[in-house]
Amino acid sequence: MATVEVRDVRKVYLRDSQELVVLDGISIVVAEGDFVALMGPSGSGETTLLNLIAGIDRPTAGTVTVAGTELSRLGEGDLARWRSRNVGFIFQFYNLIPVLTALEQVELPLLLTSLSRRERRERAATALKLVGLSDRLGHYPRQLSGGQEQRVAIARAIVTDPAVLLADEPTGDLDARSAAETLELLGTLHREFRKTIVMVTHDPRAAEKARVQRHLEKGVLVG
Amino acid sequence: MALPLSYNYRSLLVRWKTTLLAVSGIALVVLVFVALLGMSSGFRHALRATGSPANAIVTQKGSGTELTSVVPKEQTDVLLVDSRVQRDAAGNPLGSPEQLVVVNLKHRRDGTPTNVAVRGVTPAAFDVRSGVRVREGRRFTFGLDEVIVGERIAQRIQGLDLGGAIRFQKRDWRITGVFTAEGSGFESEIWMDSKVLRQAFNRREMSQSLTLRLTDRKHLAELAADLARDPKLQVEVQEERQYYEDQAGPIASNLLYLAYFVSTIMGIGAVFGGMNTMYALVASRTREIATLRALGFSRRSVLLAFLIESQLLALAGAALGCALAVPVSGLSAATSGPTFSELAFAFRITHEQCTAGVIFAALMGLAGGLLPALRAARMPIAAALKEA
Structure with a gap:
């Protein structure tokens, strides 16, 4: 069964009254439990495609269906609610909130659920344990290394058990060792927890960890 | 679901210099506002207390x-x-x-x-x-x-x-x-x-x-009517307290208008100052806001979070302003009274003036925080995530 289904998607930006075609007739299917790497030179539209799947941008034409919901049918409020339940986002620069501790960062998406405070704290602590940071619960981002920050971000992405994990160059800002640890973690999530993962990367070694590699060039899927 | 309050106050504490400047600006306006209200109230009290209801x-x-x-x-x-x-x-x-x-x-x-x-x-x-x-x-x-x-x-x-x-x-x-x-x-x-x-x-x-x-006291109306009826008596009678209160009226009202006028002018300045601070806070947190939205927080949650922050700034300013204004209470001032002679009175700063100061600050916070909060809430997520 497909978790992500992108059909004939076109994305056009208007810049100084000129049309800029970022994605041109993209169709891609990601099966449940699959791990797909989207690759391509910078500016080929892979991050835009990821944003469309995440429901934080809308296509100019075509449809994006994730976990059975066609995203173009949802209004802003419903889309926000849908994101909170179905998408876990991992960013290149971690995007942690500077004033929250590791535990609070991971608890953040759970605030949008009906869980009690105790349940939220327990789940956040479990997610942090899974990424190997159970001894860093009270640490702020400034007290963590880049690799640790990215692991907190991964814990935040998985804590709601979303339908799909979307990673935008998750190793792009990390040293080789931290990058390897992060990829290992993503691999574990895929293998052991059957997580559906779509990852944008420019690093061939990172892409090797994925089960499927797809290539984009100038907004078109070429492989 | 709203963001936790700890997110708001920690965000303000982390940027403590900006916060301090904004709070000081609001505190100054509240100080002037409360002091002027205290002056008007003191003047009114001096004349009101001059009469006895008996x-x-x-x-x-x-x-x-x-x-x-x-x-x-x-x-x-x-x-x-x-x-x-x-x-x-x-x-x-x-x-x-x-x-x-x-x-x-x-x-x-x-x-x-x-x-x-x-x-x-x-x-x-x-x-x-x-x-x-x-x-x-x-x-x-x-x-x-x-x-x-x-x-x-x-x-x-x-x-x-x-x-x-x-x-x-x-x-x-x-x-x-x-x-x-x-x-x-x-x-x-x-x-x-x-x-x-x-x-x-x-x-x-x-x-x-x-x-x-x-x-x-009930005889007053009767006496007033008798005096009005008698053409030989060119006099009128009033309750003494009311008489002095009426005397206070125009001057106390002018002081009150002055309080509103000066405070409004200063308040407009403070609103722009506060707005500037809030815009700066929003700009410096563009990616943070986009991240919250990407995680699933609604526009309303983000709007509310920034309005709460501007209200926290305003209330901190109000508390400081009132704390600075309280020692002014009891200080002596004088103006020309109804008899064109010097009328000395004491500033009266009570919970009433402080409450008005807090409400005024909250309104300033709302006016200064609304547009930046709307900007934060309406930010396109994908574009904002790219911001440094």
Whole structure:
């Protein structure tokens, strides 16, 4: 069964009254439990495609269906609610909130659920344990290394058990060792927890960890 | 679901320099606002407290103030024997015919001239005005060139010292006492024997006002109607407290308008300052806001979070402003009163003024925070995530 289904998607930006075609007739299917790497030179539209799947941008034409919901049918409020339940986002620069501790960062998406405070704290602590940071619960981002920050971000992405994990160059800002640890973690999530993962990367070694590699060039899927 | 409050206050604490500047700006405006309200309230209180609800004051019809009023002796005599006027144990009517003149004296601080009200009273004045107490020294002796001075005016005018003498109308007046009058406008006056005043100022035997203690407050309306009906009597009667409150009206209202006007001008400045701060906060957190939205927080949650932050800034400013304003309470100030003479009063800063200050600050916070909060909430997520 497909978790992500992108059909004939076109994305056009208007810049100084000129049309800029970022994605041109993209169709891609990601099966449940699959791990797909989207690759391509910078500016080929892979991050835009990821944003469309995440429901934080809308296509100019075509449809994006994730976990059975066609995203173009949802209004802003419903889309926000849908994101909170179905998408876990991992960013290149971690995007942690500077004033929250590791535990609070991971608890953040759970605030949008009906869980009690105790349940939220327990789940956040479990997610942090899974990424190997159970001894860093009270640490702020400034007290963590880049690799640790990215692991907190991964814990935040998985804590709601979303339908799909979307990673935008998750190793792009990390040293080789931290990058390897992060990829290992993503691999574990895929293998052991059957997580559906779509990852944008420019690093061939990172892409090797994925089960499927797809290539984009100038907004078109070429492989 | 809203973001936790800890997110808001920690965000403000982390950027403590920006926060401090914004809070200081709001605090300054609240300080001025509360102090001006305290001034208006103090002035109103000084005149309101001047009258007693048990007393009625008789003045010339249409005179406006005591200073321009004339109540002829024969009319005073008629009123003093009225059955509705209370009598003391000896059977004397509790009615005080009084004169009011203005003399020019000098300020203690810089020697600049100012008008001071001098009230000529009969012995009944001390019974009718039960709030008047000689705090130091003794009452003046009737028939002698002696005076007692109100506590507030004594602090402000040169030579108004107990045991000393003050010179006006080419005579030296010995100061035998300093009196208080429950913070009322009488504390800005000099009191002396009514007969001696008439002599010194070459006045006919008449008074400018007649204050009566009525046997029952309910008789006031009846007495007013009787006076209005009698064509021979060119006088009107009012409750004494109401009379002084009406006198306070225009000046207290002007002070109140001044408070609103100055505070509004300053408030507009503070709103722009606050808005600038909030825009800066939003700009520096573009990616953070986009991340929250990507995680699933709604536009409303983000809007609310930034409005809460601006309110926290405003309330911190209000608390600081009120804390700075409280010591101003009780400080003495003076203005020209209804008789064109100096009326000293104390700033009155109570919970009422502070509450108004907090509401004012909250409105400033709302006005300054709304547009930046809307901007934060409407940010396109994908574009904002790319921001450094």
